[in-house]
Amino acid sequence: MDDETARTGAELAPDAWAALLAPRLAQFAAVARHEHVTRAAQQLGMPQPTLSRSLARLEADLGVALFARQGRAVRLTRAGVAFRDAVERALAEVERAAESVRLEADPGSGRIAFGFLHTLGWETVPGLLREFRADHPRVRFQLVQTYGEAMLERLRAGALDLCLTSPLPDEPGLVVRRLDEQRLRLVVPAGHRLAGRRRARLAEVASDPFVTLEPGYGLRRITDTLCAEAGFAPRIAFEGEEAETLRGLVAAGLGVSLLPPPAVPRRGVTELDVVGQRAVREIGLAWLDGQPDAAPVAAFKRFLLSRAGRLLLGAQGGAS
Structure with a gap:
């Protein structure tokens, strides 16, 4: 008897049972279905003595008899019936998972x-x-x-x-x-002192309140970096999670912002090209x-x- 067979359930870690038993579960299920070792071995394409030894090791590992033997024929014990039901559910779940990942990899319908x-x-x-x-x-x-x-x-x-x-x-x-x-734009309210222009330097809004995305957003990091390059730290008035909400806050006169072009032009704001810096995001x-x-x-x-x-x-x- 090898070391694995000699282990008792008390000696196995909770997550060790799957690795120990998994190769034998399909073999157990086949014998349980056929109630005959030879026929199960033929279905599995393995020698009957090899299957018999595998079942004996499974029972030794579990410390319980799963089959009552009558020559080549076998019948499940009460413990075997309970184990069979659980094994059949587990194998069916594995089959579903295997089919799912196979379908996901299908070139046409993955x-x-x-x-x-x-x-x-x-x-x-x-x-x-x-x-x-x-x-x-x-x-x-x-x-x-x-x-x-x-x-x-x-x-x-x-x-x-x-x-x-x-x-x-x-x-x-x-x-x-x-x-x-994508080129970023300085977005200011329609009534802002720069609203009549087409372009501006970021340093010209150093004293203005900014509305920006929250920390962790890529555009926030870019905004902080560009303002630092222009010689100031932006004075944050509002932080949000979505660019169009920020544009709405600018339209309401609550600050200025550095944003990508809008999908749909918004009233109440003027969008200026930033000059003197490479204000883009990749x-x-x-x-x-x-x-x-x-x-x-x-x-x-x-x-x-x-x-x-x-x-x-x-x-x-x-x-x-």
């Missing part, structure tokens, strides 16, 4: 978990999905729309296959490809380094990378 920043969802992402689905009509998408750091956390955890993000992360374990960039595609792609994910990745340099072409929305 599933892609795709994340993107908030305002990309207004116009850019729907257009991309429409174009991709024209050639892949049965591919399904799980869409996750959130801010940059939360999305990268999901990517690191394996909950996303791909994501569109900004600014571009630079960290081990992630692969990032730049796709496009949009990139990120995925986990070394993670093999299922066929639909690989197809969508190729599709997005082919749009490098023109992701936002024809769309006024951007990432948040």
